Amino acid sequence: MIRQLRALLSKDLKVARRDQIATYTLLGGILVALLARLFVPFLEDIQVTYAVAEGVPSGVTSTLEEHGRVERVSDREAVLARVIEVDDVVGVAPGEEGEVEVIVEGDEHPTILEAPGLAIDAYAAARSGVVQVSIEERSRGSGRTPLRSLVLALAIYSAVVISGAAVGLTMVDERENNTLAALRVTPARFLHYLLSKIGLITLVAAFTGPVAAWIAMGGAGAAIPWAGIILATVAITPLAWLLGLLIGLVADTQLVAFSALKVLLVLFTSLPILGFVDLGGFSWLLVPFAPHWGVQGMHAAITGGSMLPAVWTLVAVAPPLALVVVLLGRQVGLGRARRRVEAPVAGEAGGEAS
């Protein structure tokens, strides 16, 4: 069995190397992590842009620079032209009787509507000598934003799960190129075939999970909770098997495989975001949904929470995975051809005996 398994795994690795699938699969997960790491700082520090006209007191402009980004423009007309563009930009122009005019469109977020006026009033109050509010600041010392934890969890989870997609696509290639038909006349059985596929996915996942985590969470010198990350990767890997085997099961051509991927990637990598939204009375819908638990498990690993979601991932993925394995076994049919060949021989022997 080990020899046949090794032969199949070796064949899959050769195919993966030939079409550079292995390279892309390994690099794909790493690049997802890298993109997440580069993109998160932009999201964490979304600042309001102020279009400030000439003539606005320099103290007001300096105050606004502390609150966000300042774009200096020539006059009120230029402010209006900038404000009506599609992004949210607050206009600031000299007003009448020493006032400053704050110009907004009206459909901005409420905080954007209120913040510039409050800042300008606070600046004016400080200059006019009225009583100031004494503010004490206390910090809990948490360096990682909830948004960062969420994006990193999704990125590392996705890096692991999509490793199944490439193997699923190679299964479709095998079907299109009649490799399966050739395998049916070898001693290989479905178990060998299955183990070679999930073995390949596991190899890739075992690499991409920790490497993606290392890159996404800051690389060398960063405090990475390795135990949790490895546990979560182990729990998520069966989801990668499920994704790969599902593609192999439902797709007979590359085009169908892509159609399947379009739907499956929504299920596997987009819908789990719902776990971070208050769904009210509908939150129970997520309970049997293994991808939800997979992302929650990775999130718990990153935030140092309970790893129970990772265990739930394994429980929730077992029934669909078992069903897919059974259906795939029937479809692939390895081992049956030989039985069919052997059966008439046995029948003939029985006939002779009778």
Next chain:
Amino acid sequence: MSFLRHLRTMLWLDLRQAWHGRLIHVCLGLGLVFGLAVRFALPAQLDLGDPPQVADLTEDGRFGTYFAEHGLAEAGAVHDSLEDLEAAVAADPDAIGLALTGTPAAPGATMILQGHEPESTVVALRSGIAGIWAENGVSRPRAHRLTVLRPERPRPPFNLSMIPMLLTIDVLVVGFFFGGVMVLQDRSLGTVGAYRVTPGGTGVYLASKILVNVILALVYTALLLVIAPPQAVPLLSLIAVVCLSSALLTTVGIGVAVFFRTLSSFFYPASLISLVLSAAMPAYFFPAFNTPWIRALPTYQAMFTLRELLLPSGRPSTLGEFCLTIGAGLVVALILTTLAVDRRLLREA
């Protein structure tokens, strides 16, 4: 005439291929599911920002009414002591705590922060605290006047605001994938080899693939908008935006795909390009997120142009500018892709 005849034949073959490849089924299925979700499942109002956790520790308890008027008491965000407030902030990694202390003659406040808040947020909080005191006994001059350009146009409902995003991501970005996958399928089935000996040239081959994806995009758009009607449907403008964007991204997808031999090897590079194109999504939900590279993405422009068409805010139309930009991009992409398809696919030995 012969171009049109060849195109008709090729288009029919490609449509059949799209049907057998379940591309049409997926488009219809996703249009149906997302349409129903927008219409019935997604809420009209969604406020992702948690209310601040607060405590009124002033001598005369003057903020009780203010907190009640702003819905903080109802949300369970009002606490009786600094210890309770600190515990509430510790329990929610998103929360910010604010205790108001002192008197109007000596106003004070304690901010309890998580530590990850950007400096601009902390500065804004300080201004906000001064504003709260100004409404509750501390007099200060009002130094600004607010001009609202379109007070009659509030923010559109959350569920309907998902439509432009879904159209952009699920129709246009998918066009990028579909176009590429159709070429790779042709290569894998040997259709390309057969096509080389037919009188149809590169133009027919490319036009047919683009047309199929434009048709799929229009079908998806129609289905989504019939199930979940937006505030306006300016038909011709909408068709122009969907057709141009879909044609551009399909052309780019084909141009990229000819450099790969199989779908498996195309999948990851294509996914990464799609991921970058999808980076416009946060900017759509938080329009203050407007870094130059995000604004340069065709998906950013498509999303906001579609939003203005389907959920008009009264802004001056950017349709003309969009059509010119995307049209110019399409011409460049068509030239490059025609060359790539000609050299790497149809003339390949």
